[in-house]
Amino acid sequence: MRDPGSGPGGPGTGAFFDVDNTIIRGASAFHLAVGLYRRGFFRKLELVEFAIHQLRYRMFGENTDQIDELRSRALSIMKGHSVAEVTAIAEDVYDEVLSLRIYPGTQRLIDQHIAAGHSVWLVTATPVEIGSLIARRLGVTGSLGTIAEHEDGFYTGRLVGDMLHGRAKADAVRALAEQEGIDLSISYAYGDSTNDVAILSEVGVPCAINPDRRLRRYAAEVGWPVREFRNRRRNARRGTTVASLAGLAWAGGLVTRTLLRSWRGPGGEDVL
Numbered sequence: 001m002r003d004p005g006s007g008p009g010g011p012g013t014g015a016f017f018d019v020d021n022t023i024i025r026g027a028s029a030f031h032l033a034v035g036l037y038r039r040g041f042f043r044k045l046e047l048v049e050f051a052i053h054q055l056r057y058r059m060f061g062e063n064t065d066q067i068d069e070l071r072s073r074a075l076s077i078m079k080g081h082s083v084a085e086v087t088a089i090a091e092d093v094y095d096e097v098l099s100l101r102i103y104p105g106t107q108r109l110i111d112q113h114i115a116a117g118h119s120v121w122l123v124t125a126t127p128v129e130i131g132s133l134i135a136r137r138l139g140v141t142g143s144l145g146t147i148a149e150h151e152d153g154f155y156t157g158r159l160v161g162d163m164l165h166g167r168a169k170a171d172a173v174r175a176l177a178e179q180e181g182i183d184l185s186i187s188y189a190y191g192d193s194t195n196d197v198a199i200l201s202e203v204g205v206p207c208a209i210n211p212d213r214r215l216r217r218y219a220a221e222v223g224w225p226v227r228e229f230r231n232r233r234r235n236a237r238r239g240t241t242v243a244s245l246a247g248l249a250w251a252g253g254l255v256t257r258t259l260l261r262s263w264r265g266p267g268g269e270d271v272l
Contacts, residue, residue, distance in 0.1 A: 001207050001225035004112040007186060011141075014180075014187035015113040016173055016199060017106070019124040019134060021192040022209045025101040025230075028134070029126050035093040036086075041077055079157030083129065083150050090130050094137060105229030106209060109190070110138060119182055123173060123199060125165040144172045170198035194218060 007013065020027045078086065113120045120140035124131045128145030135143035147160040162168055177184050189203040194214040200206035208219040208226045219226050
């Protein structure tokens with residue numbers, strides 16, 4: 001892959017980064033969900049459902065039905081909460097969790113693009129408030145993300161447009177490039193899954209980072225470079241699955257303890 005510092009410089013060259021598993025290890029929305037749960041936004045059973053979806057994603061990849069279901073549940077949970085409240089929680093989650101999960105290799109790439117004067121954008125299905133927070137902390141130009149509608153500073157439970165995912169990412173990047181005067185033919189894009197093929201195909205210098213099996217295979221077929229910032233692929237895949245199973249077991253344990261408490265009387269005696 002062409003080194004970011006060896007190509008054209010200046011804001012007319014863009015660098016577009018996916019977030020989850022490209023910049024940050026794991027799913028940023030899942031870590032936000034844990035932060036929201038700890039602050040009473042939803043119940044233990046709902047956290048278990050999120051953990052199950054996280055496990056499915058890690059083991060089998062994404063599918064449209066799963067994405068639509070997660071979107072609907074997330075929007076219903078956010079309804080009635082203030083943008084300021086969620087943003088403040090996201091700040092805490094970044095400091096406590098996300099900042100520790102940034103891949104050093106991807107951070108170096110971002111720094112190289114910034115040093116070259118490129119326009120650096122995060123492009124993520126995560127809510128735009130979260131994407132913008134991560135972009136600000138990383139010192140990049142900005143972020144494109146899913147827009148949750150809000151009125152008078154409170155979420156309505158509806159989206160503005162559609163979820164920024166797959167083909168929608170590529171459409172958003174093209175519109176941004178036209179608006180900002182970015183030449184996509186000399187620009188860069190980075191992603192980790194086959195859902196990022198659309199955005200990788202829009203630029204002159206695509207690169208798969210920490211790719212899943214399908215993207216790794218596709219990148220080999222079309223000749224895209226691959227960068228692996230996990231310690232070792234085999235260990236990384238095993239670690240990801242173990243982490244997902246551990247997260248599911250932890251969430252399941254919370255529900256088990258809750259059910260056990262509900263079956264016992266005030267003195268600890270069994271009700272059943």
